[in-house]
Amino acid sequence: MTDVRMGTDSRSKADVTEKDLGGPFNTRKHLANAALEAEKRRFADLLIVDMDAHHYEHDSWKEIFEYVEDPVMRQRLHAAAGRSGRTVLFPLPIGDQDVAGRLSRLPERLDEVVDGNQRHRDVEVVRRYMESMGIDYSILFPTPMLSLGMHPQAEVEVALARAYARWLAERVLSVEPSIKTMLYLPFNDPAASHRMVEEFSDVPGVIGFMVTSVHHRQVHHNDYMRLYAALEERDMPLGFHAVYTWHGDRSMEQLNRFLSVHALAFPFYNMVHLTNWVINGIPERFPGLKAIWIESGIAWLPFLMERLDHQYMMRSSEAPLLTRRPSEYIREMYYTTQPLERGNLNFLKLAFDMLNAETQLMYSSDYPHWDFDLPSAIYDLPFLDERAKRGILGENARRVFRLDEGGG
């Protein structure tokens, strides 16, 4: 900072310093206000679990490709990446998440300097955001791989899912116990997904598995029953992480703004899968399997609960496995908070009540993505009591994932 006090003209003796806005991007600097907020609210006294944070795994493609088991596929991926490391075999999705450059961390993040110790760069960057926000555990997910469910070659999805799993376990999870993951499953190949559950469930830091929501597979298909049985047997939760696609889906192709696609696609794909999940009686067939619906906010759930109940009452013969109304199954599943719609607190409170949020909802930041939420998005809600806040911010996740309290 620069001291700009000018002695004789100053009418105050207080220091005035100018903040240095230059220099390379730094997560701690970017989130300095979050750190102040965390201190003010004494987040250090709370267990806070971030159920959905991200890193940019494509920065590490060259490392990850080394973990591809098939030598022919490995050579293809390396060759397609070329010097830039951005593979043409797996293009990034359309959409400027940085709002045309307005959100500085996205274009500038690659300039961040990390310490020259032995930990992977992603570990350092993740720890910086966690420490800034007062988070004890972070459940880490990839970013561009969330679009891998639309890849036309299932073998590419399988190869990358397995390579990513091995790379993440070795380079990230094994060195930082406060970072966990629900491991990406190559859902287009049910047998390969099942094999991954068998191989990776006991890997330290793997606390569940994740399916990216944009794909064209039916989650109730008989092909997946072995997978769900394997998850239930191991008490490993299955997360459906929402995402968007702007092409390959005729409804989304009608939308002309990223705002519109993002607003609709995230809840839409989770609506499709959750509807199939409930109407086809997966909760009845796998009562011990915990499903978590990630990154769709919660405003869509009251609508879906009401809509499915209304139709079910007239057409229960089409859902013969159900013994209760769809909404009753929905309020027994789990949901993450972000992006929390706070435009109408009366509606939000109603949604919390309908979901049984005190035990079923789990805080998520989605940091560093463009619409992240701080823990204060939950902590500051006026209608939550202390018990509900603690549950949503961390205790529900601790219970579902059997996390040790305290982090690190």
Next chain:
Amino acid sequence: MKASSDYSPGTSRPAGEYPVGQASDFSERQARVFVINGIEIGVYRRGSRFYAYRNTCPHQGGPVCEGMVLGKVEPNVEGDRTITGERFSEDLLHIVCPWHGYEYDLTTGRCVTDSRMRLRTHDVVQRGEELYVRA
């Protein structure tokens, strides 16, 4: 000169004027952020007028004064009501929070999508070439 007419009573510490530099040291479309008594305040220039806001976004607390300043995006709506493109307003400048993109009118501090939300305002006083922020 008193550049901001809506001095916020929320800044209730004993009024003091703190020097932040010469008017000519401030450029358009780029705030300078000062720490005054531990509070971060961004100072903006718009022509011959100056504006100062607390560096905390009312949305989620982001460092709003460290974001871009951009003209309001306006559509080119033709006489037949077709849209033929977009332009940046030359008159309406927006401060954009770098955390989430919330936008605020540079001259009023009001959120452009919700007028109930407003940046904390500080008066800027000019004496000769010297600028002072009241905090």
